[in-house]
Amino acid sequence: MKKKFRHMALIPARGGSTGIENKNLQKIGQKSLVQFAWNDCLSASFFDYICLSTNSNEIAMDIFPNFNLQSIPPNSVSGIKKNCLLHNRSDLHSLNHSSVYDLILEFSKNKELYFDFLWLIQPTSPFRSLEEFYEIKKIAESEKDFTSIVSVKDVLNNHPDRMFEIKNKSLKKIYDNLDNSLPRQILPKVYIKDGGYYVFKFQMLAKGVFLGDKILPFIRPNSGNVNIDSWEDLDYARHVYNFRLQNP
Secondary structure: OOOOOOEEEEEOOOOOOOOOHHHOOOOOOOOEEEHHHHHHHHHHHOEEEEEEEEEHHHHHHHOOOOOHHOOOOOOOOOEEEOOEEEEOOOOOHHOOOOOOOHHHHHHHHHOOOOOEEEEOOOOOOOOOOOOHHHHHHHHHHHOOOOEEEEEEEEEEOOOHHHHHEEEEEEEEEEEOOOOOOOHHHHHOOOOOEEEEEEEEEEEHHHHHOOOOOOOOEEEOOOOOOOOOOOHHHHHHHHHHHHHHHHHO
16 A cells, blocks of 8 residues: 655744845735745645744734734644644744754654654745645655755856855955856756755654755746845745736
């Protein structure tokens, strides 16, 4: 009998962002960024649990109206309705410099939770498709020798061969072994995390392993692929959304 794998989606939505005020509650069209992530996971339909992790009661109420986040102890999970969970993120992991790595390890220690694969679905990457969800699910369940799956996109013109750092007031190449006179088309392909999908194995997280050393890439197109980190990114995401509405 084919094994039934358990998939859990974790949506990290910290309050108190500084670069973009209330970033996770910023809207594209009529929906907030956290609603985009939540609805994407609901639409995928294969998740055994979908969990919103936040330290903000305002963000919690954006998904679960009239629910008081403070009724949940720190770093505890409460079932709000079928398959839908709310995680009260502790103050320690809600700071500006807090890492997602620490949050995931903290979250995974909840002994009442069980999953084979934990999906990190960040609100700041609002454009995903059902096809991508199911392609990644197939990879996770069929491939054996990997520690995690990460979605990436081509760096295009931002190739590290063309990058410098400043030392002693002078530009110094970051990678001395590359020839920055070569045209981009014949440079080795380089990819960057696009923030769309991260998938972790439970047994790796139980050992304290985050990405690990055998990361499978899921390559996504560059067109319309935005990870919101600035007001300019948000404006671009709104432009992409409006364009897609007008050109279905």
